[in-house]
Amino acid sequence: MLALLLLAGGAASAVEPGLAGHWSFDEFNAIHALDGSGAGHHAGLFGAPQMTAGRVGQGLIFGPNDFMDVPNNAEMNSTEQLSVEFWIRPGPEPKPFPLFSKGSMTKAWDLYFDPPAGMNLRLGGSAPQYDHVIRGVLTTGQWTHVAWVFDSTQAKQSLKVYINGEMKQTWDCPGKLLTNRKPLVFGRGGALDEVRMYNVALTADVVRQHFAQPEKLLGREVVVLRVRPVKLWNKPAEKVRLETAVESLAASAKECKVRMFLEYGVDRKIPLQETAITLAPGEVKEFTIEWPAGELRWGFDFVTEVCDASGKLLDRKSDTFFVTRNPYQVGQKSGTAMWGWDEAATQRAREHAVFVRRNYLPLTELMGVNPDNFGKCVPDTDKWYAGQGSAAYANSREGVAALVDACHALGIAIVPYSMSYTSGYYGTKIATEHPDWMAYLANGRFTSGLETRILELMGAFYRHYPQSLEDKALLEAIRKPDAGAGLSIATVNLANKEAMRFHAEQVLAGMKFFKWDGLRWDGHPQVGGPGDPVAMGIPPMFDFDGKPIVPDMAERDRMSAENTRMLKELILKELPDVVFGYNWGLEYAKHGKQRPLDYAECCKDGGMILWESVNRIHAPTSPWHRWKDVADTIADEVEYPKQNGGTLNVGWFPWWLAKDVYAHHLLSVILAARAHLSGAPEFGLSPWFRLAARYSELLYDPAMNRSPEWKQRISVQPAVWWEKYVYERKTAQGVDVLVHLVNPPATEFVVIDGIQEPTIKRDLQVTMKLPAGPPKAVWLISPDLDPQARKLDCSAQGQNLTVVVPELKYWDLLVFQF
Structure with a gap:
């Protein structure tokens, strides 16, 4: 190893x-x-x-x-x-x-x-x-x-x-x-x-x-004690604060030189500071640098080296950080690992933030936080309950503030999960006060199956929740099969502009109150109607009089895009740096292609599109039950949001079930496809997540595109997966050709437990028919290397260039620089 x-x-x-x-x-x-x-x-x-x-x-x-x-x-x-x-x-x-x-x-x-x-x-x-x-x-x-x-x-x-x-x-x-x-x-x-x-x-x-x-025992006279970008995620307008320290372990005074610099791309460097110092025995010398990123973006390594007086390298350490406006576009994500956050969880706030930070995840998400996702995003009280699915989650101002502050201190974006649905006590109140804001089934019921009487009972229920209920008839009514999806109340008539304006103002107020960095909409403001797939959670919608709200699919697309645009514009006018994500992944692909205007609006400016069905690929009934189908589908699906300016996140990863071999295989095909993963990291994947952070430019640059032309020039032996993973991007220095190599799993079908480690492929030969002269350099990037990027020999024989990859366990990336 x-x-x-x-x-x-x-x-x-x-x-x-x-x-x-x-x-x-x-x-x-x-x-x-x-x-x-x-x-x-x-x-x-x-x-x-x-x-x-x-x-x-x-x-x-x-x-x-x-x-x-x-x-x-x-x-x-x-x-x-x-x-x-x-x-x-x-x-x-x-x-x-x-x-x-x-x-x-x-x-x-x-x-x-x-x-x-x-x-x-x-x-x-x-x-x-x-x-x-x-x-x-x-x-x-x-x-x-x-x-x-x-x-x-x-x-x-x-x-x-x-x-x-x-x-x-x-x-x-x-x-x-x-x-x-x-x-x-x-x-x-x-x-x-x-x-x-x-x-x-x-x-x-x-x-x-x-x-x-x-x-x-250490065997070194001077060591780099620590190297620390204060924040993992840094905005372009900010100065990046970098801290480092060196310590003498020698028994006498020691002269040495400390060098601090940044590394980015594959082989580019930015010098920061070089200082000659003399350290007394046991002395610690600390340094702080504030670096203006300017126009530079993506992932960086902050490196500190210490040499003795003769120039001999004594120690070298580094750590990674991002510079980007949109944390959805870099690295991976800590998905919905959190449900509710009250004062009892305050002590865990820093623990969670540190866990996310040490796995190089620039964004985390809090679910079950709004008193009502549609109409009440700022709580009236210090403590409240938020509904999600069939449960309610305790929250407090103190607890949520502690979590947000802990994440921001370490440079982690935090966003809430929200929906365009009413829920809870406040949702009940809105639904009863504004019945014209609600959408209904053809039989006059709310789209979640709630009748007016059930709404009234739910309102009483929420006034008492979570205390014990004495009214057994009330409890039985709430538990009726047709009472809807747990604590969800009803779908909003999203064609009602008054309702949508009210919703937008509530969302904005919540973002300002909690200091969120963005928002992920599940069931984002799409106008539904006949012909819509149920997978969107929007069954056929009728108004209060029982008439279809908007019969025409094209008109629903136009109105949905207007809703999305209005919400974004209202929020961005006051909070220009926030980012947006949407549930609109592969299981919703047909729906997205039926609504090209709204889909493009969601993808615009790097909007995150979540495909959340990956947690079911291990099921025998899944259409993606074979590993090759999983790999090809993710690779193809990335192209749809990318063409519209968005990014694809794959989630929710079943970390609570998965084993490390399964996790490495799935992350391999996600990275090779230039997708992002949403989930809580386990199984020693931190080196992978750090690689995805440091080399995010080579994984997620929007200027990088699939290249059938370069694919025709390449062959790989022995056989691995690579044909869908050949990309080209033009840079100020020339052209990069990127080839991802994925070692296929040992089993044809996706299984979580009991999957064997793949047979390591050794001495892979990657041959390229050159269009003109040889590349300036060829780099191998791998989570199994130290350091993670290594320059390969790239001598050509005539028009053919062959590079040898010594080992491939799960996934490697080749970068040909022309």
């Missing part, structure tokens, strides 16, 4: 044999604790652990809800040998807690702190004994060095625990460990420093050396 580096690259300490991860916390940026092993297994932050003076440099103090997690990887799934080493300073912990876990004892192993001064390593596998307890070896408030070493090749004393360099206890544990796809998680109490994990069994001499001389 090649290293997958998120934040670090270049110089690193010499890797010890079997070292799978080393988290010193000396290189900590409040998003990640960097892995000093060189393997790139950075630990992501959950909660708010506090910095403290460590046994060496800096350590972290963990509360009960604070922990770090390291995505699953092969190096941490050894079955025969395992060593876990760390310094711990316990606090007054009242209860046992999992200090370390790789799944659990039934899945692999976990290590519990056993108050007041003990530990319990629980092993899963063929060993008959689960619990391995040692007591009285830790002291509250004092640093202690601990090493647990497991070696299944030893018949006796296969498990050992060392305390401050001395072996304290052994156990006979025949058998091997289990493996799983769970992350390595550590923290949840006390203070930790110099955490190490090995897939070999450390010897007693090595453990004693690590205890006696911990300060020599």
